[in-house]
Amino acid sequence: MLAAQRRDLLLARLRQDQRVVAKDVAAELDVSEDTIRRDLRDLAAAGLCQRVYGGALPASPAVADYPTRRGVGVASKQRVAAAAAALIQPGTTVVVDGGTTALAVIQVLPTTLAATVVTHSPTVAAALAQHPAVEVYLLGGRLFKHSVVTCGAAAVEAAQAVNADVFLLGVTGVHPDAGLTTGDADEAAMKRALARRSADTYVLASAEKIGAASRFTVLPITAVAGIVTDAPADDDTVRRLTEADIPIIHA
Structure with a gap:
């Protein structure tokens, strides 16, 4: 089989x-694990997967810069x-x-909502500047200009x-094995700091982030109160999370 194949x-x-185990694929194709690892390195360099110990996970499209992300999964995010x-x-x-x-x-957010919002995002703060009842x-x-x-x-x-x-937590990947x-x-360290200061953390996970992974762990899946997602209930990742007793809030 050719490398491209x-x-x-x-x-x-x-x-x-939603994952590749290098030794299993190597045995199936009757090639060395080194060959599969080289293929995975090439795919990772192209942004097509996230390498992990023993194989790879799907790469998240949410690692693009902020202007690019504004056009990704708009309806899902809404x-x-x-x-x-x-x-x-x-209150x-x-x-x-x-x-x-x-x-x-x-x-x-309803214009009648009276609450306090703390954020490290100037964009979020500016969007709330005209809200009549939210203190910011x-x-x-x-x-960090990227985000x-x-x-x-x-x-x-x-x-x-x-x-x-x-705490409404944004991540680029939600995966049962890699975590959040x-x-x-x-940025991962800042998210952890904010989670430690909050009674409950909920993950904002539009469909393209479910089953994907990025380089740095924010929190383990078990550390949050729930995951808000519009991914279907029969999605393999959603099913595995549900089986692990992770609360899923279906959007």
């Missing part, structure tokens, strides 16, 4: 099984946003992550003053 097969397996907005109760303090799904949540706290720090959020030591220190009821992941180490 092997890579096509690997991509098909990623779509079908469905997730509508379901997540219902988690914000009057509560809510931490809202950065990202396009978080911005969609802000855009559907913007956490400062180094601006348009603050992170780094100053932002993590600012988060220590927060005590929130709910994102593409930048500092």
